[in-house]
Amino acid sequence: MNSYLLKLNEREDGPHPDTQIAQMFADQRVNRYTPCKPEAGGEWRTIDDYMPMLKYGTQLPPASLTKSAVAITPGLDGRGIVITDVDVPFGSVLKMAFKIFCAWLIVVVCFAPIAIILWFLILAGILSFFGSAFSGSHP
Numbered sequence: 001m002n003s004y005l006l007k008l009n010e011r012e013d014g015p016h017p018d019t020q021i022a023q024m025f026a027d028q029r030v031n032r033y034t035p036c037k038p039e040a041g042g043e044w045r046t047i048d049d050y051m052p053m054l055k056y057g058t059q060l061p062p063a064s065l066t067k068s069a070v071a072i073t074p075g076l077d078g079r080g081i082v083i084t085d086v087d088v089p090f091g092s093v094l095k096m097a098f099k100i101f102c103a104w105l106i107v108v109v110c111f112a113p114i115a116i117i118l119w120f121l122i123l124a125g126i127l128s129f130f131g132s133a134f135s136g137s138h139p
Helices: 018-026 052-056 067-072 090-134
Strands: 003-008 011-017 035-038
Touching: 003 018, 011 018, 018 052
Parallel strands: none
Antiparallel strands: 003 011, 003 035
């Protein structure tokens, strides 16, 4: 079992066995990019360089529940969350509406001529079919 020194909050911490580092990784107290080095010596690298199997999650222990997480969890007392006052500046709403209007205007200006030309082509094809069908010159 290997032990590693971790660099947490700009200072060395440890040594920690690899099982403890795996637990810290599962609890999200460290991540793949946390610097570490072997206790026996070596250079500072990331946890991912020394223990690449952690990123796949196959050898991770289950995350432990901390006391603070249990204490923060609210009870189910039947009260809902109500947002009573939302202060949205009118200027930002107006700016957003103007941007949406400009985007739709660009879409309409670009695609309307194409739609009109297609409409005339389809209509010309239909009218030419019926015009030739009702013309009096049949052999």
